[in-house]
Amino acid sequence: MPAAHTPRGALARRRPPARAAVAQPLGAERQGTPHCPRPTTAAPRPGHHNAPSCSPVRSNGAVIAPPDDCLARNEWICGAYLRTRRQILLDAVVQHLQLTFLAVLVGLVIALPLAVLARRWGWAAGPVLAVTTILYTIPSLAMFSLLLPLYGLSATLVVAGLVLYSLTLLVRNILAGLRAVPEETRQAARGLGYGPVRLLLAVELPLALPAAMAGLRIATVSAVSLLTVGAIVGFGGLGNLIYAGMNTYFKAQVLTASVLCVLIAVAADLLLLGVQRLITPWTRAART
Template identity: 55%
Template structure:
């Protein structure tokens, strides 16, 4: 066993082995490509699902808060309270209801995204000039058409800013999901720490940051495409 173990290490010097523990190792990325791709895919799926969940719940909540100003304080207060609960504590508190599943992570992260997004929607609606809304009403816009054709598009820049914050922080927080074994790249980081395997945890950490950056860019581009008038005005 010692012979077999020593021979390949001597034959092909690698940057990870029992003796060498480099921080960065291209060989590792090549050898474990499948694992890395699987973890990244899971990470992306959890992040996107959580942000979409947050978005889906934040929109009606924001509409409700606007309609009933007294409810706004309650909604903001409760969501701020939930936001202060650390992720590593929120996931266990969901486990009795959703078990050790990806759902636990998605719901937990959705709660954090929701907090940021409700504020984003409310600030966004507030940023729509009153006279614009007034002229739309004067032109005969009904509530629904006013919302989707005037208020929502004009609120988009502020809303997207909140969406970017929510998305980038969700990517980072997904790693904590490793507590229930659904942490995407966080699972690789946890494994790297357990085995003292530097290349593994650094690769996963770098991929997390890259993923956050890429999603951020996607949102910026999407906003540009969705609000052509903003660019025209800037010129």
């Protein structure tokens, strides 16, 4: 088995000094994480400086690691992992939430005027949609890499990449929502003396809300999931833990971070669904 892993390991495990230095806050913690993957079965893998050697003494001086510890046995589900790494997990979740929120927020701020402009001037809709489609086609890893010369190894790079993706989804959905506003409604508002600005703010945008919110939900869920790829530059939130866990063969860490990631996505989706119900009460009233 080790032979099968070597080529993969040789490439994925060598971290450039530059990257390690930039990813310091989390990287430092990672290096201080003691755990003992596969104590007996596999020989220690070469180039493994990310994983500290297994010692029975933890950093706080307490002697631990009985032989039947689930960390020592490298089990998938491990309560001891949750207990001992609570701070690392919390930091990763906070980073995940911050970067996702920032990306979706910036995406929304840019997408809204773009969609409105594309609606106002019909000729702009084609190019705007074409550009967003092209952006969406580019795989996330390539997107982050293309932004590397602009932003370097920074959180801004990851946020910028996610903004471009959420932009695509948001512009398409907001535009679809604006286009779905019935012409009669628009004419009725004009007949009531609504100017173009008031028409947009008081009639068109509220009616486009359900479609826009659907786009926002998709964009948020996608951003939560895509952020993990940001681990390539050290700013991937829970993706960092998955990446580090992969390099050290740490099953509990990979599974816990993955599950947390899905939970964040589901929670964000439900939260936005709740917000949508709150701000568009008429959609429910119409149905019941």
